[in-house]
Amino acid sequence: MNDRPPILDVAELRKSFGHLEVLKGVDLQVRPRELVFIIGPSGSGKSTLLRCCNRLEEPTSGSIRVEGMDIMAPGVDINLVRRRIGMVFQSFNLYPHLNVLGNVTLALRKALNKPRAEAEEAGMQALARVGLANKAKAYPNELSGGQQQRVAIARALALEPTIMLFDEPTSALDPELVGSVLAVMREMRESGMTMVVVSHEMRFARSAADRVVFMDQGMILEQGQPEKLFNAPDHARLKQFISSIERH
Amino acid sequence: MDVILQNFLNLKILGEAAPYLWSGFKMTLLLCMVVVPLGVAGGLAVALASTLKSKWLRWPVVAYVDFFRAFPPLVLLIFIAFGLPFLGLDLPAFAAVALAFLLNTSSYYGEIFRAGIESIPRQQFEAARSTGLNAAQTLAWVIVPQATRNVIPDLISNTLEVAKLTSIASVVALPELLYAARQGQALTYNATPIIAAGIIYVACLWPLVRLLSRFEHRQIALH
Numbered sequence: 308m309n310d311r312p313p314i315l316d317v318a319e320l321r322k323s324f325g326h327l328e329v330l331k332g333v334d335l336q337v338r339p340r341e342l343v344f345i346i347g348p349s350g351s352g353k354s355t356l357l358r359c360c361n362r363l364e365e366p367t368s369g370s371i372r373v374e375g376m377d378i379m380a381p382g383v384d385i386n387l388v389r390r391r392i393g394m395v396f397q398s399f400n401l402y403p404h405l406n407v408l409g410n411v412t413l414a415l416r417k418a419l420n421k422p423r424a425e426a427e428e429a430g431m432q433a434l435a436r437v438g439l440a441n442k443a444k445a446y447p448n449e450l451s452g453g454q455q456q457r458v459a460i461a462r463a464l465a466l467e468p469t470i471m472l473f474d475e476p477t478s479a480l481d482p483e484l485v486g487s488v489l490a491v492m493r494e495m496r497e498s499g500m501t502m503v504v505v506s507h508e509m510r511f512a513r514s515a516a517d518r519v520v521f522m523d524q525g526m527i528l529e530q531g532q533p534e535k536l537f538n539a540p541d542h543a544r545l546k547q548f549i550s551s552i553e554r555h
Numbered sequence: 556m557d558v559i560l561q562n563f564l565n566l567k568i569l570g571e572a573a574p575y576l577w578s579g580f581k582m583t584l585l586l587c588m589v590v591v592p593l594g595v596a597g598g599l600a601v602a603l604a605s606t607l608k609s610k611w612l613r614w615p616v617v618a619y620v621d622f623f624r625a626f627p628p629l630v631l632l633i634f635i636a637f638g639l640p641f642l643g644l645d646l647p648a649f650a651a652v653a654l655a656f657l658l659n660t661s662s663y664y665g666e667i668f669r670a671g672i673e674s675i676p677r678q679q680f681e682a683a684r685s686t687g688l689n690a691a692q693t694l695a696w697v698i699v700p701q702a703t704r705n706v707i708p709d710l711i712s713n714t715l716e717v718a719k720l721t722s723i724a725s726v727v728a729l730p731e732l733l734y735a736a737r738q739g740q741a742l743t744y745n746a747t748p749i750i751a752a753g754i755i756y757v758a759c760l761w762p763l764v765r766l767l768s769r770f771e772h773r774q775i776a777l778h
Contacts, residue, residue, distance in 0.1 A: 363681050390687035400682035404701050414686035417696050459682075466686060 312375065313338050314470050314501050315360060320369035322355055329355045331525040332369070337470065337503055342496050344512040344533070345505045347522035348548060353505040356522070357472050360503070361385075361392045374469060386418065393463030393471040397478050399455040401447040401462075407434065408443040411462045419466075433465035434458070437491045453484030457491055464495075471495065473504040509552055513537060521545045565747045572739030572748040579735025580755055586649075586721045586731055590656040591714055597657050598664020603694060605669050623662040629723050631655045636727040648729040652721075660717050667709045671702030708770040715763055719756065732756070 313336040322330040329352045337343050345353045358364040360371060362378060362385055371378050378388045401410050408430050415426035434440045437457035447455055456476055463471060473492070477485045489511050496502060496515055506512070512519055513533045520530040521542070529542050540546045604616040623631075632655040636648065646654065675698050683693040703710070725734035732752050739748030 361685055363685060386687045386689050389685055392685075394682075394685040396678060396682060398678055400676075400678045402679065402682075402697055402701070404704060413683075413696060414688055417692050418687045418689070462686065 311339050313372075314374055315503065316370075316372040316375075317356070317360065318370045318372075320356070320359060320371065321367045322352075322359055322364060323367045329525050330359070330366075330369075333522075333525070333527055335520065335527065337501060339501055340499045341517045342502045342504065342515055344516035344519045345503065345522060346507065346509075346512065346519060346548070346552075350524075351522040352525040353522050354474050357394075357474050357503065357505055360472055361389050361394055363394075390414070390418065390466045391469050393460075393466065393468035395456070395459050395463055395471065395473045395476050397475040399447075399452070399459045399479070401455055401458055403447050406444055406446050407439065407450070407458050410447070410458055411465050414462075415465055429465050430461075433461040436464060436494070437461045438487075451484055452480045453487045456480065456488045460488075460491055460495075470501040470503065473502065473506065475505055475507070477506060477508055507552060509537070509549075521548070523548075561745075563746050563750050565745055568739075568743045568745045568747040569751055571743060572736070572751065575735040575739045576732070576748060576751055576755065579730055579732040579752070582730050582735075583721055583732040586652065586724060586729075587718050589653055590660065590721060591717055593653060593657045594660030594664050594717060595710070597661025598666075599668050599699070601661055601665030602668030602672055603699075605665070606672055606694075620662040620665055623658050624666070626659070628655060628659040628720060629726065631659060632723055633726060648724070648727045651727055652724045652729055656717070656721075660713070663713050663716075664710070667706050667713060668699075668702060670709070671706035672698055674705050675701050708767055711763060711767045711770065715760055715767070718760060718763075 315335070315337040317333060317335040320330050320333040320335075321328065331352075333352070333356055335343075335356070345356065347353050355364055359366045360373075362371075366379065369379075373388060373391060376388070377383070378385065402413065405413065408427060411430040411433055412423075412426040415421045415429055416423060419426075421429070431440055431443060434443055437460050439454060439457055439461065442450060442454060442458070447458070450458065460471075460476075476492070477488050480488065485508070489508065492502070492504070492511075493515055504512075504516075516533050518530060519533045519536045521528050521536065521540075521544075523544050529536065529540065529545050536545070537549060540549060601616055601620060605613055605620070607613050607616075632652060635646065635655050636651040639646065639651075679697055679701065680693055683697040684690070688696070721731060722733040724731045725737065728734065730738075732755060736748040736752035740746060
């Protein structure tokens with residue numbers, strides 16, 4: 308692939324909830340412009356891994372570096388770090404009391420203290436990128452699920468992140484709306500965005516991912532190029548998982 | 556019938572009492588304009604404090620809310636006005652009333668705001684934090700606006716209670732509407748000023764009651 312230093316470098320990451328160890332020492336490097344797909348059965352720790360990467364979950368041990376910076380170091384300004392890491396959630400999580408443009412510009416205005424006009428210009432650009440500039444004045448409850456998720460993507464893009472994390476971005480969508488979200492993600496990939504995607508969209512993984520990572524029981528069991536992983540998996544667990552998914 | 560009109564709706568007496576009632580009304584209005592915003596602001600502060608993660612910061616807030624919700628406001632006011640002077644704190648009547656209302660109503664408004672904040676899904680907080688907003692910015696721009704919207708009927712309802720409760724200020728001789736009406740009654744040996752005060756309360760609060768019931772109907776329709 309490429310040998311530039313990784314944008315995201317996770318090493319020996321562990322996370323426990325009480326006595327339950329959800330991540331049991333995960334290592335993951337994501338290089339610039341790479342699209343890494345994380346698959347695995349529910350409860351395998353995929354979402355927790357993603358949520359540790361911007362410290363929505365506090366890791367128990369291990370290290371996470373973003374663009375070379377240790378984000379677990381004491382004294383690190385996590386709010387600055389989070390602006391560099393876009394995150395998209397399964398349930399969109401738009402702010403229902405703000406219109407679309409308000410959703411996209413809130414962090415620009417209140418965290419980055421940009422003047423309204425400047426924030427709105429950046430917001431409109433981000434909305435144009437997801438094809439929703441014409442919905443700027445609409446409220447989230449007036450939009451379809453697919454449109455809401457694209458607004459959520461625009462909200463993250465407006466901050467010009469260096470990496471985007473997607474936590475099951477299409478799982479809450481009706482099947483006919485999935486395509487519009489995947490199209491936006493494909494466009495982002497083509498324009499060079501570094502992305503980590505937790506998802507069950509296997510067809511999208513096959514056609515768009517540079518690398519697929521299979522997690523099981525809090526560990527990375529196998530990873531590699533999509534054709535290799537899907538067509539000739541080494542592990543029996545992965546073989547079983549793929550056949551169970553593709554039956555649907 | 557004539558006796559009733561003579562004693563309760565006597566226009567001549569009403570004319571004599573009108574200046575008292577007018578100045579009492581203005582005092583009540585002033586009280587509400589001070590006491591309600593104080594209570595709302597105090598309540599919001601209490602609610603935000605009760606969302607803190609630290610047990611040691613949260614515990615005193617819970618104790619505060621519990622205590623002042625159980626403590627009768629009239630007793631509280633009398634204690635502040637007539638008890639605290641023995642401790643060297645002799646507040647003017649208006650300040651005593653304002654303090655008593657701040658302590659009492661902030662705990663009620665606080666519980667309302669807390670319920671509102673708890674009604675907001677955790678994902679809203681996470682989404683905001685993931686964009687680099689800090690905790691205070693997230694509360695100010697994402698959580699509190701939604702929380703407030705969700706509890707508007709309860710806020711209105713509590714404000715109605717607070718407005719009516721301002722009449723307890725009469726016990727510390729603050730010349731608000733009830734106090735003025737009692738004065739009018741004493742001077743004229745007639746109950747008309749009291750009736751008039753009641754009518755003024757109803758006339759002022761009725762629009763709020765209407766507004767509240769519209770909100771409540773809309774909520775039922777939404778469910």
